Amino acid sequence: MKVGFSKNGLRLNSKEFNPLNLPLKGVGIESDIPLNPPNAEDILSVFQQPNIRSANRxxxxxxxxxxxxxxx
Structure with a gap:
């Protein structure tokens, strides 16, 4: 999985990611609520956890x- 950031927000596997429009097992929910781009520093802070490379599933x-x- 590739995680990227652009001026428009978070990207997963080179596709724009909107957590309000997340399909699950063929069922999707869509929202017309505008998504404010997240702060990249907040998201990247997750990777500062100890032993992230040895994390299990x-x-x-x-x-x-x-x-x-x-x-x-």
Whole structure:
């Protein structure tokens, strides 16, 4: 997975990411609420956690979850 930042906000795998428009198992919810671009420093601070390279799957999910929370 590639995480990127642009002037328009967060990008995952080179696609704009809006946590309000997240499809899950073929079902999607869309929102017309405008998304303010997140602060890149807040999201990157997640990677300052100790032992992030040795995180297991559950810890990886928690890391991604905290990134999404900081992007809101």
């Amino acid at each position: 559950a810890q990886g999910v928690e890391i991604l979850k905290s990134m999404i929370e900081k992007s809101l």
